[in-house]
Amino acid sequence: MSRGLANGARDARVPVIAEGLFSYQIGGSERVGVDLAVEFKRRGYQVVCFAVHDSDGPMRVELERAGIRCLDLNYDRYTGIGILRRLRFMWACWRLLRRERISALHVHHTGSLVLCGIAARLARVPRIVLTEHAVDHLKELPRYHRRIACYCRAASDITVVEPAQAQYFHRQFRVPRDRLHHVANGTRLRTSTTADAIKHAREKLALGADEFAYFYVGRLSPEKDLGTLLEAFAALPADVRDRSRLYLVGDGSERASLETRRDALGLLARVTFLGARSDVAEILTAADAFVMSSRSEGLPMVLLEAMVAGVPCVATAVGGIPGLFSGDRGVSVPPQDSAALAAAMASIARSPELRARLVANALDHVRKHHAFDAIVDRYLHLLGLPPRVERAGTLSPAASPGTG
Numbered sequence: 001m002s003r004g005l006a007n008g009a010r011d012a013r014v015p016v017i018a019e020g021l022f023s024y025q026i027g028g029s030e031r032v033g034v035d036l037a038v039e040f041k042r043r044g045y046q047v048v049c050f051a052v053h054d055s056d057g058p059m060r061v062e063l064e065r066a067g068i069r070c071l072d073l074n075y076d077r078y079t080g081i082g083i084l085r086r087l088r089f090m091w092a093c094w095r096l097l098r099r100e101r102i103s104a105l106h107v108h109h110t111g112s113l114v115l116c117g118i119a120a121r122l123a124r125v126p127r128i129v130l131t132e133h134a135v136d137h138l139k140e141l142p143r144y145h146r147r148i149a150c151y152c153r154a155a156s157d158i159t160v161v162e163p164a165q166a167q168y169f170h171r172q173f174r175v176p177r178d179r180l181h182h183v184a185n186g187t188r189l190r191t192s193t194t195a196d197a198i199k200h201a202r203e204k205l206a207l208g209a210d211e212f213a214y215f216y217v218g219r220l221s222p223e224k225d226l227g228t229l230l231e232a233f234a235a236l237p238a239d240v241r242d243r244s245r246l247y248l249v250g251d252g253s254e255r256a257s258l259e260t261r262r263d264a265l266g267l268l269a270r271v272t273f274l275g276a277r278s279d280v281a282e283i284l285t286a287a288d289a290f291v292m293s294s295r296s297e298g299l300p301m302v303l304l305e306a307m308v309a310g311v312p313c314v315a316t317a318v319g320g321i322p323g324l325f326s327g328d329r330g331v332s333v334p335p336q337d338s339a340a341l342a343a344a345m346a347s348i349a350r351s352p353e354l355r356a357r358l359v360a361n362a363l364d365h366v367r368k369h370h371a372f373d374a375i376v377d378r379y380l381h382l383l384g385l386p387p388r389v390e391r392a393g394t395l396s397p398a399a400s401p402g403t404g
Contacts, residue, residue: 014389015103016046018125020116022109024057024070026250026276027219028301029108029133032185034059036106038066039376044389048100052112058278071096075115086115093119104383106131110138110148117154127384130155131183134319135168136223136296149173157382159183161299162320181382186375187304189367193285201286205247205272212244212349215287215311217280217302220252222295225316225336227261229293232341234265240349244270246291249283251276284309289348289355294318295335303330304370307362312355314344329362 019037021030033049041047049063050073060070073096078088093116097105104127105120107113113130120128130152132138138148152158152173159181160166166180207213214233218224226248233246248258248271255273262271277283280302284290290306292315299320306313307329315321317332325332331348333340348355377387 014046015385016048016101017383018100018102018105019047019049020105020107020112021049021051021059022112023054024051024060025054026058030059031301033108034062036376036379037063037068041066041068052115058276062278089115090119094123097123097125104385106383109133113155114151117151121154127156128154129157129159129382131159132165133161134296134298135165145172157181161185162323183375183378184370185299185301185304186370186372187308187366188372190308193310198285201282205286207245207286210243213286213288214244214246214291214345215249215284216291217249219250220255220258222254225293225295226254226258228336228338228341229291230261230265230267231338232345233271234267235338235342237346240346244349246271247274249274249277249280281309284311287311289314291345292316293341297321299324304366307366310359312348312358314348327361328357329365330358
């Protein structure tokens with residue numbers, strides 16, 4: 001089943017890549033998947049997308065605007081208990097992959113591989129690549145590790161966004177090292193933001209020139225521990241607190257409780273929930289600093305986006321964040337420590353020199369290690385495809401399909 005764009009004429013000589021997202025909502029892994037899908041299409045491939053746990057959302061709108069067909073393959077719509085429910089979904093997945101004649105499948109998160117991997121194998125999809133963005137949720141499921149290890153065999157290759165995750169897959173799920181790959185998240189560098197653009201973005205939020213604006217972008221969910229961020233903001237020293245605002249961009253299950261917590265802390269006039277937005281790049285133009293208080297992360301895509309936007313970052317030292325921030329590229333603090341977070345937030349607000357240093361170092365690092373085009377080349381190689389389709393039905397001779 002597809003909605004939105006029609007199939008249209010298809011060139012059987014051009015490979016079809018299926019990008020399997022976790023959802024169509026705004027999130028880090030979704031951002032990675034959408035950016036890859038759009039770039040695959042730009043390079044000449046036929047691309048289709050589906051979300052394992054969604055039928056609609058802002059990411060679907062973005063994909064369809066880019067001319068990418070989005071398919072309905074939402075596990076949450078299937079009824080039944082346990083294996084029967086999974087079998088119904090797998091049957092639908094097998095039919096979809098066969099009908100679309102998929103040449104390569106890329107899915108995000110191990111749960112998506114559990115649902116789609118066997119169906120893809122039975123549909124004879126030549127290459128199946130899993131990207132895992134965080135492993136903390138897997139650590140909480142020890143009794144399922146043997147089952148997960150079996151499903152991992154369905155993947156041709158598995159990529160992780162930070163190196164320690166590869167060790168975890170090898171140790172816990174016995175995935176051979178030659179099928180494990182560290183592929184960092186990538187982002188495009190932006191042109192320098194003009195003073196007029198900054199002024200316009202801040203005026204839209206009614207931000208005064210002397211106000212210091214902290215931003216968070218992401219899901220409002222338990223693992224993000226945004227209660228600690230609210231407590232840290234409330235605990236800022238008076239010289240910073242009186243001139244600061246905090247904006248939370250995103251939505252999720254904890255929004256109502258976080259709004260209640262904000263009001264209880266007396267922050268109604270200074271903390272604003274902006275909801276899910278499709279103009280994150282423009283919104284970050286108004287930011288003086290970016291803050292994350294997560295209990296667990298992989299390598300947050302939104303931190304890279306803040307870095308390329310020239311926004312200094314403060315975040316908890318979890319997942320791949322310490323490595324990303326090493327070399328004076330960001331300020332990290334222990335998780336669930338509102339006092340330490342408040343101190344770091346205050347230090348950034350007080351020191352223009354610190355902000356400038358963090359931004360310069362972060363931009364240099366992203367330019368060298370997170371260049372988007374190189375990351376896309378790496379994914380296409382693992383998917384068994386060359387860097388681009390030069391013209392209809394002709395693969396670029398620059399690289400031959402690899403096995404990863």
